[in-house]
Amino acid sequence: MDYYYWFIAALVLSLIEILTPGFVILWFGVSAAIVAVLDLLGMHDTFWQVIIWIILSLLMVVMSRTFFKTIFVKSPGEHYRTNVDVLIGKTAIVTEQIDNIKGAGRIKVEGQDWAARSEDNTIIPTGQAVEIIKYEGIKMIVKIIN
Numbered sequence: 001m002d003y004y005y006w007f008i009a010a011l012v013l014s015l016i017e018i019l020t021p022g023f024v025i026l027w028f029g030v031s032a033a034i035v036a037v038l039d040l041l042g043m044h045d046t047f048w049q050v051i052i053w054i055i056l057s058l059l060m061v062v063m064s065r066t067f068f069k070t071i072f073v074k075s076p077g078e079h080y081r082t083n084v085d086v087l088i089g090k091t092a093i094v095t096e097q098i099d100n101i102k103g104a105g106r107i108k109v110e111g112q113d114w115a116a117r118s119e120d121n122t123i124i125p126t127g128q129a130v131e132i133i134k135y136e137g138i139k140m141i142v143k144i145i146n
Helices: 003-019 025-040 046-072 083-087
Strands: 091-099 104-109 112-118 129-136 139-144
Touching: 003 025, 025 046, 083 129, 091 112, 091 139, 104 129, 104 139
Parallel strands: 112 139
Antiparallel strands: 091 104, 091 129, 104 112, 129 139
């Protein structure tokens, strides 16, 4: 198989990777580029080119998943810190009465509007200063500041 077919395959697979999420297809493109270089260096047997391409692709996918898993997957109980984490402990102002039973309530903190719920199911009136204890999904859990 001529090397330029492998380079075209590498280019097409790399372009597909750009258009899709997952960071998987890229490795098939990289493997195709490696096989193209092997073809340029004199390995012209198509059967072995395909076998090498398959093996390299699978190895790279498995190795990259293992590598990225060690970087991005936390141990049980740990969670990723997000921008929301900096709001814990901050003081906010209730802009809509917080009533857990009605599922209502909003607060404003650092110029941002958030849905809020009371930590102990007390009704918190509008204008009250509260402390953010934690967040659950997109709701801030708050308590009244004494």
